[in-house]
Amino acid sequence: DAKTTQPTSMDCAEGRAANLPCNHSTISGNEYVYWYRQIHSQGPQYIIHGLKNNETNEMASLIITEDRKSSTLILPHATLRDTAVYYCIVSGDSWGKLQFGAGTQVVVTP
Amino acid sequence: DTEVTQTPKHLVMGMTNKKSLKCEQHMGHRAMYWYKQKAKKPPELMFVYSYEKLSINESVPSRFSPECPNSSLLNLHLHALQPEDSALYLCASSPGGRDYGYTFGSGTRLTVV
Numbered sequence: 766d767a768k769t770t771q772p773t774s775m776d777c778a779e780g781r782a783a784n785l786p787c788n789h790s791t792i793s794g795n796e797y798v799y800w801y802r803q804i805h806s807q808g809p810q811y812i813i814h815g816l817k818n819n820e821t822n823e824m825a826s827l828i829i830t831e832d833r834k835s836s837t838l839i840l841p842h843a844t845l846r847d848t849a850v851y852y853c854i855v856s857g858d859s860w861g862k863l864q865f866g867a868g869t870q871v872v873v874t875p
Numbered sequence: 876d877t878e879v880t881q882t883p884k885h886l887v888m889g890m891t892n893k894k895s896l897k898c899e900q901h902m903g904h905r906a907m908y909w910y911k912q913k914a915k916k917p918p919e920l921m922f923v924y925s926y927e928k929l930s931i932n933e934s935v936p937s938r939f940s941p942e943c944p945n946s947s948l949l950n951l952h953l954h955a956l957q958p959e960d961s962a963l964y965l966c967a968s969s970p971g972g973r974d975y976g977y978t979f980g981s982g983t984r985l986t987v988v
């Protein structure tokens with residue numbers, strides 16, 4: 766599976782959009798990009814995933830560049846409850862085997 | 876039911892004890908996973924079950940023994956653990972395949988004394 770690079774930490778103001786970048790320059794054609802988050806002491810929570818096209822759901826939007834070498838997770842209106850570690854994962858495993866990297870610690874402040 | 880349920884939530888065990896962690900899902904998911912997470916570290920994959928058969932063992936020591944009695948249930952049997960095995964143990968499930976996300980349980984916090 767391709768390796769991902771994320772910033773160690775980010776701060777975001779409550780009510781503003783949070784844009785979380787992820788680099789995955791070695792991604793191959795059959796690998797998906799997945800985003801999860803983990804609020805302190807809880808299990809990880811699935812957010813969104815995509816292959817080539819941009820995706821949106823009730824939680825977030827995922828923007829994948831045309832060359833697929835990077836992506837951005839967008840939380841449109843950050844709240845204090847969005848404070849968490851956000852993991853960007855790339856995987857093409859047929860059983861969706863996911864290997865977590867270090868992630869980005871996002872702190873939303875009032 | 877859209878949850879993965881893990882029991883117990885907390886467990887303290889001695890190094891000579893035998894205990895089991897339990898994970899249950901009723902979403903019809905065909906893949907189930909065990910992860911281990913140490914403090915301030917990301918989750919590390921331990922085992923993958925697909926269609927109730929062990930498909931991946933990430934070189935986990937034999938003192939951890941997984942079992943999948945049926946499509947809804949996943950156990951992790953623990954024996955002769957060491958204090959460094961203290962961690963949060965997470966279970967997850969998915970329909971299988973790349974085009975789905977995982978559903979994680981809230982974990983069992985294990986302390987080995």
